[in-house]
Amino acid sequence: MTREQSxxxxxxxxxxxxxxxxxxxxxxRFSFYGMAALVVLYMVDQLLLPGHVEHIAGYxxxxxxxxxxxxxxxxxALASQIYGLYAGFVYFxxxxxxxxxxxxxGQRNAVVIGALxxxxxxxxxxxxxSFLLAxxxxxxxxxxxxxxxxxxxxxxxxxxxxxRRVRGFIIFSTAINAGAVCGPLLCGALAQAFGWHYGxxxxxxxxxxxxxxxxxxxxYLPARVPRRAYEGRELTGAxxxxxxxxxxxxxxxxxxxxxxxxxxxVLMVWVQQHVALEVGPFTVPVPWxxxxxxLASIVGVPLLLWLWRWQRxxxxxxxxxxxxxxxxxxxxxxxxxxxxxxxxxxxxRVNPLWPVLYCVGVGIAFLYYWPTxxxxxxRAAPAKVNSTMMGIAFLSLFIANLLIGWIGGFYEAMxxxxxxxxxxxxxxxxxxxxxxxxxxxxxxxxxxSR
Numbered sequence: 001m002t003r004e005q006s007x008x009x010x011x012x013x014x015x016x017x018x019x020x021x022x023x024x025x026x027x028x029r030f031s032f033y034g035m036a037a038l039v040v041l042y043m044v045d046q047l048l049l050p051g052h053v054e055h056i057a058g059y060x061x062x063x064x065x066x067x068x069x070x071x072x073x074x075x076x077a078l079a080s081q082i083y084g085l086y087a088g089f090v091y092f093x094x095x096x097x098x099x100x101x102x103x104x105x106g107q108r109n110a111v112v113i114g115a116l117x118x119x120x121x122x123x124x125x126x127x128x129x130s131f132l133l134a135x136x137x138x139x140x141x142x143x144x145x146x147x148x149x150x151x152x153x154x155x156x157x158x159x160x161x162x163x164r165r166v167r168g169f170i171i172f173s174t175a176i177n178a179g180a181v182c183g184p185l186l187c188g189a190l191a192q193a194f195g196w197h198y199g200x201x202x203x204x205x206x207x208x209x210x211x212x213x214x215x216x217x218x219x220y221l222p223a224r225v226p227r228r229a230y231e232g233r234e235l236t237g238a239x240x241x242x243x244x245x246x247x248x249x250x251x252x253x254x255x256x257x258x259x260x261x262x263x264x265x266v267l268m269v270w271v272q273q274h275v276a277l278e279v280g281p282f283t284v285p286v287p288w289x290x291x292x293x294x295l296a297s298i299v300g301v302p303l304l305l306w307l308w309r310w311q312r313x314x315x316x317x318x319x320x321x322x323x324x325x326x327x328x329x330x331x332x333x334x335x336x337x338x339x340x341x342x343x344x345x346x347x348x349r350v351n352p353l354w355p356v357l358y359c360v361g362v363g364i365a366f367l368y369y370w371p372t373x374x375x376x377x378x379r380a381a382p383a384k385v386n387s388t389m390m391g392i393a394f395l396s397l398f399i400a401n402l403l404i405g406w407i408g409g410f411y412e413a414m415x416x417x418x419x420x421x422x423x424x425x426x427x428x429x430x431x432x433x434x435x436x437x438x439x440x441x442x443x444x445x446x447x448x449s450r
Contacts, residue, residue: 020217027210029179034187037287043079077409084405093143114145122204180294188287255430257400276349296363327368328431334361335424
């Protein structure tokens with residue numbers, strides 16, 4: 001699309017297609033985070049208990065396969081493993097979905113297929129028998145939808161219109177966070193008031209709304225995102241050093257991601273078991289806590305941008321690895337807040353202020369390290385492998401989610417204090433690596449250490 005064509009189809013200075021992509025993603029994230037906020041509690045409180053677990057199709061073979069590797073698992077430990085596998089493969093399958101779209105079916109068709117699969121997955125969540133099928137459908141659908149809809153955002157703009165493209169992605173990201181805030185609020189309230197399947201059901205309704213939005217705006221969207229053409233030269237030694245440095249940065253990010261991503265897994269169980277949720281006659285739905293970090297990210301973006309501009313004007317803005325370290329420190333402190341809250345409770349119910357502080361903290365910490373990682377990859381990765389390295393960056397979340405599923409299995413044996421202290425130590429390990437490796441990594445990536 002040329003700049004003239006883009007502006008001719010513009011809405012408030014952006015292509016009309018952006019509006020449909022942003023709303024589609026908002027509905028999709030609403031359904032995804034709404035379901036994700038319920039699924040661990042649903043497994044622990046109902047699905048994996050006698051009277052329900054016998055109904056799950058394929059469950060005996062599935063559990064046997066997991067326990068052949070992990071050993072015998074309690075319902076909570078098994079729920080943690082299932083959540084980790086589900087959340088992990090949500091970030092793995094987009095690599096395959098992108099490959100299929102690029103080579104055969106195009107991005108528009110891939111997104112439609114993904115939305116249909118995810119809608120079917122949410123509907124299947126309404127029945128005990130189809131639980132494992134539902135997870136498989138959701139993972140497959142996310143693979144087709146997640147990366148391809150993001151690729152379409154960039155393809156809406158001419159190649160030389162980088163400024164509007166960046167603003168377009170900011171609008172798109174805001175829609176993601178809006179869905180992440182609203183999904184757990186509504187799905188959690190419905191699940192508490194009427195039952196689990198009502199929460200899952202409304203997630204399916206909003207996924208269908210996302211599909212309808214996408215189809216309505218179909219004519220404004222690029223059918224196939226063109227591949228970028230690069231020179232055919234081989235990667236140089238300097239290129240390989242940059243790739244190795246970026247892989248090291250991704251490794252550091254896994255420490256912080258593990259300490260952050262328990263928010264959707266064990267934190268839900270801990271809040272239900274240990275936090276005082278009664279406010280007068282009203283009981284706060286546990287999934288509502290998962291909305292807090294997304295809300296903190298939305299509010300935190302303009303505040304951090306202002307802070308970094310203020311620091312830059314004084315020559316004191318942290319470098320990329322320093323931002324990683326700050327994010328790790330905030331993540332560690334957030335996990336320690338849960339330790340302190342548990343200690344202060346003295347065996348009673350924990351004041352909800354402590355998990356709120358945790359959720360706000362990890363939401364802000366995420367802004368320090370994840371966008372920084374993506375920006376580093378986009379800027380520094382050799383052009384020939386730039387997209388590949390971006391895909392590998394998302395695979396770090398695949399690894400982190402697999403790890404939280406495994407680590408979550410230790411929660412019952414360790415107890416809350418030991419468990420959250422361990423996560424503070426994991427985040428501190430990321431901080432230590434960022435400090436130790438900042439000098440050599442910055443030299444390779446051409447960013448002086450500060």
